Amino acid sequence: MSGARRDLLALFLLSLAVRLATAALIPRPGYMDTAYYAAGAVWLARGGGLTEPFIWNYLDSPAGLPHSGFLYWMPLPSLLAAPSAIFFPGSFFALQVPFALFSALLPPVAFALAWEITGRRRTAWVAGLLVLFSGFFFPYWPLPETFAPFALFGSLALWLAGRWRRGNNDWLLVAGCSLLVGLAHLTRADGILLLPIVALAPLMSSQRHSMQHGIRNTEYVFRIACCVFGYLLVMVPWFIRNLILVGAPLSPAGAKTLWLTTYDDLFCYGCDLSPSSYLAWGWPNILHSKLWALGLNLERFLAEDCLIFLCPFVLIGLYRLRRHPAISLPCIYLLLAYLLHSLAFTFPGPRGGVFHASAAALPALMAAGAEGLEAAVGWAGRRRRWNLRQARGVFSAAAVGLAVALSLYIAAGKLPDWREADQAYQEIGRWMAGHGAQDARVMVANPPAFWYHTGLPAVVVPNGDVETALAAADRYGVGYCVLDRNRPAPLAELYAGTTTHPRLRPLAEWGEEEERVVLFQVER
Numbered sequence: 001m002s003g004a005r006r007d008l009l010a011l012f013l014l015s016l017a018v019r020l021a022t023a024a025l026i027p028r029p030g031y032m033d034t035a036y037y038a039a040g041a042v043w044l045a046r047g048g049g050l051t052e053p054f055i056w057n058y059l060d061s062p063a064g065l066p067h068s069g070f071l072y073w074m075p076l077p078s079l080l081a082a083p084s085a086i087f088f089p090g091s092f093f094a095l096q097v098p099f100a101l102f103s104a105l106l107p108p109v110a111f112a113l114a115w116e117i118t119g120r121r122r123t124a125w126v127a128g129l130l131v132l133f134s135g136f137f138f139p140y141w142p143l144p145e146t147f148a149p150f151a152l153f154g155s156l157a158l159w160l161a162g163r164w165r166r167g168n169n170d171w172l173l174v175a176g177c178s179l180l181v182g183l184a185h186l187t188r189a190d191g192i193l194l195l196p197i198v199a200l201a202p203l204m205s206s207q208r209h210s211m212q213h214g215i216r217n218t219e220y221v222f223r224i225a226c227c228v229f230g231y232l233l234v235m236v237p238w239f240i241r242n243l244i245l246v247g248a249p250l251s252p253a254g255a256k257t258l259w260l261t262t263y264d265d266l267f268c269y270g271c272d273l274s275p276s277s278y279l280a281w282g283w284p285n286i287l288h289s290k291l292w293a294l295g296l297n298l299e300r301f302l303a304e305d306c307l308i309f310l311c312p313f314v315l316i317g318l319y320r321l322r323r324h325p326a327i328s329l330p331c332i333y334l335l336l337a338y339l340l341h342s343l344a345f346t347f348p349g350p351r352g353g354v355f356h357a358s359a360a361a362l363p364a365l366m367a368a369g370a371e372g373l374e375a376a377v378g379w380a381g382r383r384r385r386w387n388l389r390q391a392r393g394v395f396s397a398a399a400v401g402l403a404v405a406l407s408l409y410i411a412a413g414k415l416p417d418w419r420e421a422d423q424a425y426q427e428i429g430r431w432m433a434g435h436g437a438q439d440a441r442v443m444v445a446n447p448p449a450f451w452y453h454t455g456l457p458a459v460v461v462p463n464g465d466v467e468t469a470l471a472a473a474d475r476y477g478v479g480y481c482v483l484d485r486n487r488p489a490p491l492a493e494l495y496a497g498t499t500t501h502p503r504l505r506p507l508a509e510w511g512e513e514e515e516r517v518v519l520f521q522v523e524r
Contacts, residue, residue: 004115008108011128015107018132019100022411023142028092028453030143030418032056033073033352035449037144038095040069040078042452045085050075050241054447055459055476058269059253060246065441065457065476071251074146075238076186081144095144103141103148107132109155110363114370117324122396126370129400131363136304136355138407139414146188147359153184154194154360158333161198162325174223178230185235189254190357193336197329199227261285263347264488269462269472293342296350301338305358309402310369317372318365330364337361373399422449424510424517428482429454431508431519440479443469443522445486465490466501473522480507481520 029035036056043053052069055062060071069075081095088094111128115121140147157180160173177198185191202220239249246252257266259278265271278286306314321327337357341349377395381388425444432438432454444450447458461483462472469481469491481504483495493499495518497506504520511517 003121007121007125008111011111011125011132012104012108015132016100016104019104019142020097022139023093023096023100025415026092026096026139026143026418028418028421029449030414030421032446032448034143034145035422035446035452036073037077037081037146038092039448039452040075041081041085041095041144042089043069044078044082045089053457054451056447057253057267057460058462058472059256059266059273060251065459068245071242071246072253074186074188074191076149076183077144077146080149096142099144099148100142102152106141106148106151106155106363109152109159110366113155113159113326113363114367117321117326117367118371118374120374122392123367123370123374126373126396126400127363127367130307130310130366130369130403133400133403133407134362134366135307135403135406136410137359137362139411139418146356150184150187150191150356151359151362153180153187154191154333155330155363157181157184157194157198158329158360158364159326161201162329171226174226175230178227179234181227182231182234184360185231186238188356189250190337190340190353193333193340193357194360195228195231197333197336199224201325201329257345257348260347261289263351264463266348267460267463267488269464269468271464289346290343293346293350297338297342297354300350300355301334301358304355305334305362305365306369307403307406309406310366310373310399313372313376313399314365314369315372316375317368317370320375321368321371327364327368330361334358334361334365369399370396422446422453424484425450425453425482427510428517428519429456432456432480437480441477443473443478443481445482445484450482461488461491463488466494466504470501470503470522479522481522482517483520484517485514 029038039054040052043051048066050069051066053066055065055067057072062068070078077099080098084091084094084097107128110131111124114127115124118124134141137147142148157177160177160180163173181191181194181198184194202223242249242251256273259273259275260266261278261281265273271277302308302311318327318331322331337354341354341357345353373395374392377386377392378388380386381391425446428442428450432440432442438456441457441459442450442454443461444458445461447460450456450458459472459476459478461481462468472478473481483491487495494501494504495516497518503523505523507519507521509516509518
């Protein structure tokens with residue numbers, strides 16, 4: 001076995017051990033996204049198919065429960081976790097294993113990419129370890145969520161696409177790249193951004209390559225056609241399913257978030273989300289929201305994707321490697337994702353959209369950061385007459401050490417909250433079972449998590465007043481309503497007990513002050 005292969009194997013085994021150890025510390029879904037995919041996997045394992053026993057938004061005006069699933073988020077994370085739910089029912093750790101495996105492959109991808117670009121073993125190891133200990137991403141990698149599969153499929157697709165620009169005629173690259181783009185889109189809706197980038201990558205230097213290698217324009221057209229065909233090979237079954245259900249290849253529900261005027265409108269019921277309602281908000285508000293999103297997403301990029309301290313070295317590395325397609329293509333993708341999640345999906349983007357989407361560019365960014373660090377130390381060392389070999393070793397170790405410290409700090413802030421998330425739902429489920437309400441439908445802040453913990457059908461508390469909540473409850477046959485600290489602002493007084501409503505009778509409560517959870521019965 002060659003030295004590079006031994007390094008890759010060692011890095012993969014180290015990464016897998018770290019990811020599995022992190023997964024072992026997370027006993028339950030800690031937030032709605034993870035609960036959604038975990039619940040989807042369990043529902044699939046129980047034979048529920050591509051439907052959902054809960055409603056977490058009203059954008060597609062669902063007819064009832066259960067209803068067609070994955071019309072807003074894509075299905076692949078739940079499909080990946082479903083076999084674990086079949087063979088290890090009730091184990092959240094088992095749901096995380098496929099994602100721990102996928103995310104353990106990312107550091108070797110960064111290692112191989114950096115090795116290819118720089119030819120230096122130390123730089124490759126630094127890039128791989130920076131992806132392993134990737135700061136804000138670190139605690140999310142093993143979760144049954146989009147982070148790991150999207151990062152793996154997306155980064156590999158961009159890397160393979162970059163190889164085309166060097167005149168590589170290996171058609172396996174074309175096939176593999178196009179299939180990876182399809183899998184990335186089946187993981188996240190914004191995976192579609194990868195398609196034009198990888199399809200048009202050969203044309204970025206078509207004239208130069210045509211002169212040097214005699215490659216005809218028809219060959220580039222054929223490559224583009226093959227890329228689109230491979231993508232469709234993955235996505236057409238999903239498009240057909242959606243055409244049958246909603247009359248369109250992709251559900252129009254997600255497009256309604258273009259017209260949000262506040263993030264909480266994602267959970268509105270019966271409201272008008274349309275271009276006319278958006279324009280009625282006024283151009284000053286619209287422009288202000290776009291500038292706010294551009295600024296906040298830039299801050300998130302510098303912190304989350306550049307690990308804060310690594311930012312200057314990432315920028316140096318991006319500049320030095322700007323002509324290399326393995327770096328330039330991820331940068332183009334990252335720019336498109338940044339603009340999409342700032343100027344189009346203005347409110348979902350800063351709330352996690354751009355964070356999730358940027359995962360596909362992380363191996364390239366860390367490779368650039370490792371290269372930038374190498375260049376900066378070389379520049380400083382030559383002027384200060386350092387021992388360059390020793391200096392580069394010391395600064396590389398320091399960068400990895402800072403990344404480890406940042407990752408552990410972020411994990412220490414997230415894991416305790418995730419370990420205790422939605423504990424009240426289990427208590428509510430036991431209370432309802434003891435009071436003969438084991439088949440009731442419940443309105444809660446986090447319907448996927450409530451179903452995951454109790455098995456009871458659930459709908460989300462709509463963003464509105466009491467009458468709006470009751471209208472949704474009547475439509476979907478809801479018998480109980482749970483309010484916690486995440487309740488909509490118009491329900492604050494009802495939650496605090498300073499006001500009452502004849503159709504919402506308090507039955508029980510758990511916790512105190514900010515952790516207080518109140519269960520109401522919906523009177524008919």
